[in-house]
Amino acid sequence: MQLLGTQLTNTSALAGNDVATFPDFPAEIRAPRGTRAGVSGFQVQFASEEIFTPGDQLDALVVMNPAALVTNIGDLRKGGILIANEDGFNEKEYKLAKVASDPLEAETIQESYRVFRVPMTRLTRDAVAELGLGNKEAERCKNFFAMGLVYWLFGRSLEPTQKFIRDKFAKKMPEVAKANEVALQAGWSYGETTEAFGLSYRVEAAHLEPGTYRNIMGNQAIAMGLIAASSLSGKELFYSTYPITPASDILHELTRYKNFGVRTFQAEDEIAACGAAIGAAFGGGMGVTASSGPGIALKAEAMGLGVMLELPLIVINVQRGGPSTGLPTKTEQSDLLQAMFARNGEAPMPILAPQSPGDCFHIAVEAWRIAVECMVPVMILSDGYIANGSEPWKIPDVSQYPRINVVHPEMPEGDAPFMPYERDENLARPWAIPGTPGLMHRVGGLEKEDRTGNISYDPANHQHMVNTRARKVAEIAERIPPQQVWGEPAGDILLISWGGTFGACHSAVLACRKAGLSVGHAHLRYLNPFPANLGEILHGFKTVVVAELNSGQLRMLLRAKYLVDCEGINKVQGKPFAVHELVDEIKVRAKALHADAVHQRSH
Amino acid sequence: MTLPVLKAADFASTQEVRWCPGCGDYSILAQMKKVLPDLGVPREKIVFISGIGCSSRFPYYMNTYGMHSIHGRAPTFATGLKSTRPDLMVWVITGDGDALSIGGNHFIHLLRRNLDVNIVLFNNRIYGLTKGQYSPTSVEGQVTKSTPMGAIDHPINPLSLALGAEATFVARSIDAYVTHLGETLKRAAEHKGTSLVEVYQNCNVFNDGAMAYAQEKGQRADNVIELEHGKPLIFGKDRDKGIRLIGTHLAVVSLKDTAIDDLLIHDERDPNPSLQMMLARMRHPEMPEPIGVLRAVAGVPTYDDQINHQVELAKTQRGIGDLQALVSAGETWVVP
Numbered sequence A: 001m002q003l004l005g006t007q008l009t010n011t012s013a014l015a016g017n018d019v020a021t022f023p024d025f026p027a028e029i030r031a032p033r034g035t036r037a038g039v040s041g042f043q044v045q046f047a048s049e050e051i052f053t054p055g056d057q058l059d060a061l062v063v064m065n066p067a068a069l070v071t072n073i074g075d076l077r078k079g080g081i082l083i084a085n086e087d088g089f090n091e092k093e094y095k096l097a098k099v100a101s102d103p104l105e106a107e108t109i110q111e112s113y114r115v116f117r118v119p120m121t122r123l124t125r126d127a128v129a130e131l132g133l134g135n136k137e138a139e140r141c142k143n144f145f146a147m148g149l150v151y152w153l154f155g156r157s158l159e160p161t162q163k164f165i166r167d168k169f170a171k172k173m174p175e176v177a178k179a180n181e182v183a184l185q186a187g188w189s190y191g192e193t194t195e196a197f198g199l200s201y202r203v204e205a206a207h208l209e210p211g212t213y214r215n216i217m218g219n220q221a222i223a224m225g226l227i228a229a230s231s232l233s234g235k236e237l238f239y240s241t242y243p244i245t246p247a248s249d250i251l252h253e254l255t256r257y258k259n260f261g262v263r264t265f266q267a268e269d270e271i272a273a274c275g276a277a278i279g280a281a282f283g284g285g286m287g288v289t290a291s292s293g294p295g296i297a298l299k300a301e302a303m304g305l306g307v308m309l310e311l312p313l314i315v316i317n318v319q320r321g322g323p324s325t326g327l328p329t330k331t332e333q334s335d336l337l338q339a340m341f342a343r344n345g346e347a348p349m350p351i352l353a354p355q356s357p358g359d360c361f362h363i364a365v366e367a368w369r370i371a372v373e374c375m376v377p378v379m380i381l382s383d384g385y386i387a388n389g390s391e392p393w394k395i396p397d398v399s400q401y402p403r404i405n406v407v408h409p410e411m412p413e414g415d416a417p418f419m420p421y422e423r424d425e426n427l428a429r430p431w432a433i434p435g436t437p438g439l440m441h442r443v444g445g446l447e448k449e450d451r452t453g454n455i456s457y458d459p460a461n462h463q464h465m466v467n468t469r470a471r472k473v474a475e476i477a478e479r480i481p482p483q484q485v486w487g488e489p490a491g492d493i494l495l496i497s498w499g500g501t502f503g504a505c506h507s508a509v510l511a512c513r514k515a516g517l518s519v520g521h522a523h524l525r526y527l528n529p530f531p532a533n534l535g536e537i538l539h540g541f542k543t544v545v546v547a548e549l550n551s552g553q554l555r556m557l558l559r560a561k562y563l564v565d566c567e568g569i570n571k572v573q574g575k576p577f578a579v580h581e582l583v584d585e586i587k588v589r590a591k592a593l594h595a596d597a598v599h600q601r602s603h
Numbered sequence B: 001m002t003l004p005v006l007k008a009a010d011f012a013s014t015q016e017v018r019w020c021p022g023c024g025d026y027s028i029l030a031q032m033k034k035v036l037p038d039l040g041v042p043r044e045k046i047v048f049i050s051g052i053g054c055s056s057r058f059p060y061y062m063n064t065y066g067m068h069s070i071h072g073r074a075p076t077f078a079t080g081l082k083s084t085r086p087d088l089m090v091w092v093i094t095g096d097g098d099a100l101s102i103g104g105n106h107f108i109h110l111l112r113r114n115l116d117v118n119i120v121l122f123n124n125r126i127y128g129l130t131k132g133q134y135s136p137t138s139v140e141g142q143v144t145k146s147t148p149m150g151a152i153d154h155p156i157n158p159l160s161l162a163l164g165a166e167a168t169f170v171a172r173s174i175d176a177y178v179t180h181l182g183e184t185l186k187r188a189a190e191h192k193g194t195s196l197v198e199v200y201q202n203c204n205v206f207n208d209g210a211m212a213y214a215q216e217k218g219q220r221a222d223n224v225i226e227l228e229h230g231k232p233l234i235f236g237k238d239r240d241k242g243i244r245l246i247g248t249h250l251a252v253v254s255l256k257d258t259a260i261d262d263l264l265i266h267d268e269r270d271p272n273p274s275l276q277m278m279l280a281r282m283r284h285p286e287m288p289e290p291i292g293v294l295r296a297v298a299g300v301p302t303y304d305d306q307i308n309h310q311v312e313l314a315k316t317q318r319g320i321g322d323l324q325a326l327v328s329a330g331e332t333w334v335v336p
């Protein structure tokens, strides 16, 4: 057990996490196993930021027998994960642990924790059967099985432990080494392939500032963010959508909050969902629609109308693996270019992307602020990884959020005709809503005459309107926060990332910097327009690397806009980045730069 | 406060009407402008939402709020608007291609939800705006630009479709029969729930006279039957023919040999749409085609009422939501 704890700790540290451990073992070297006194435990906390304690409470507890359960269960937080080796729970073990019956079945346990019974001994035996080990030896590998499962659950890499096993056992006991490796892999695969666990967890790289925290999932945070935006703007939320993985949980969440004035509409299809949201916006409501890539494709024409009508709207894309139906339950970031361009004609929309589950809340508020300020549909690009992942979230003080100012014009004095396409300093047109006397006007998808909003086929007017809609979005760059660079503000390598890969990228940069490399990290939350200072940042680095879970979509945009020869770290496997993958990629670049420098000096 | 008395002219927008001269759309526009002042709804509370097609230019010509949306989707915008603004009177203006082809799905769902809006479906049995392709209501064998050897699709009957969706108000009228059209529009406006009015509309450029049997004054009386609630089904220039239910079929009978008491009595309020469906299926030339209100069932909850009711109920039962409490809910811990 201690060996495994150390492995988990080391692996976590290698992944760029800070770790703190609490080894807890019996005083006797050979304490009677199975008894309460004989329990050997290892508590580890890992996080991507500084941590100073091994944690007061456990998020997950793995127990191999009843004694381990009863002695440690008190530390497991409510709602935490309890994984038990089912094969270690039998009459003999109950006696040793001095419990009357199976403690896993106790109501208090079933209700308070997420209990997973895994027949680890049997599964391990099956996994290593081919290797011809004795029963005892085979069973002994079950701890590595447990480890593999934990590694899967927390997205740890198996590599360091595999290497450890080889180093430690391979020479003296090659078959034991092999069996342990197989068991480790089997545990990992068990987590991966069984439905039981649902999602694996991620270790966030958020700064743990002082404050009150809760756990939050991305879809939950988006739902709350929408409600917050609604409340901050005094606009009741109309959320209209069609069921699709992995966006549906936002709908489920919002249906619970009708007492916040939330109206949810499960439309007949994706198009209707988008149309209804626009209809609500026309009436002065907060219209929001959500889907995943395939549904977003269907909404495209309606979004184009939203751009033309210049009404505020939020469109959420919880991305999944594509194309077509693709990998519905797996994560990917391959809809960025769809968000940018997949509407007929030139129909620019601002695009924001949350970087973590909790950030979904802030992004939702920000999206509505931009939508209202600019009278424009705004796209949020979340992804399956953030949507279903959770993280500790510092509960915001909502009174500190600036209000979102909504103005609906009133009936004008005098006879001057109302100009529905007159613009303010943000190039936004007035949000005049039905019910207001004197402001009756018609909107539609045909090109509008500047100011009057009447139908116009005039060539110069069309040019002007296309330019204006583009400028309206482009100028948002001046009102959003400048891009931050973490680590080196200028230097050798800049890692650029966006969306749900923040944690992995941040951890990778952290690890590289600890290794002495000159690396900066710019994580983009605003993808259209880019922050105004982004070009300058890109030009400050010798190598710019863009890490994304697609084949290079952000990279394409950056190259086109800034004429910077960005390189890509790209992955489309339906899986998030592993930190070590990123670290390796960065190191390769650092080496190349170093080699170049040496080469130049020698000339 | 007394509302200003409005006239038809008050509903005319400043935009020049651009339909072809002689198009049936003009008549529908005129009747709408005539009917609206009688409804006592201020102009700013009225919204016209249309899709795409000749008919869908309609909102531009009304001095109310309006949206000329995208093809087939007008019901979706109307749903979002009316659900959040039940105080508004919302009209959906659509055509046979718009409502029954590209927008068929939305059309059915709008009707079955019983959102309190009024649909006016301009049925000219042709695609006018795209210059003359056959539509889902074009008759079999119809030769058009896209069906040089004749249409092979079986046409959709919008009234049957609406009754199948158990719409609460289903009616038909004719562009040229202006008094009837005006009255039917008025009935539709007064109905609480989704009302559908199919209007036979002549496209004099691409499908001229396709429904002349119903539109022409001289032919109408023998080819259509005007439905009136509680009245026997009688038609004909000399009002000498009637409709009788024989077994499970409707038949045209002569009043010379059938007593009026034996004729079918129209019941627009019957919640069971079966007889109304039989009427809807009467097609020229075998049968006279019904015009007027086929179905008007009152008291069915509307979607907009219910979606708003649930919100009000939740507010009363649970109190108006507190945002800070919402974000702070669940298990929390303090990081010092």
Ligand code: SF4
Binding pocket: B018, B019, B020, B022, B023, B024, B025, B054, B055, B124, B128, B129, B202, B203, B204, B205, B206
């Ligand atoms: S094409 Fe036909 S329906 Fe369209 S405006 Fe002309 S006459 Fe009317």
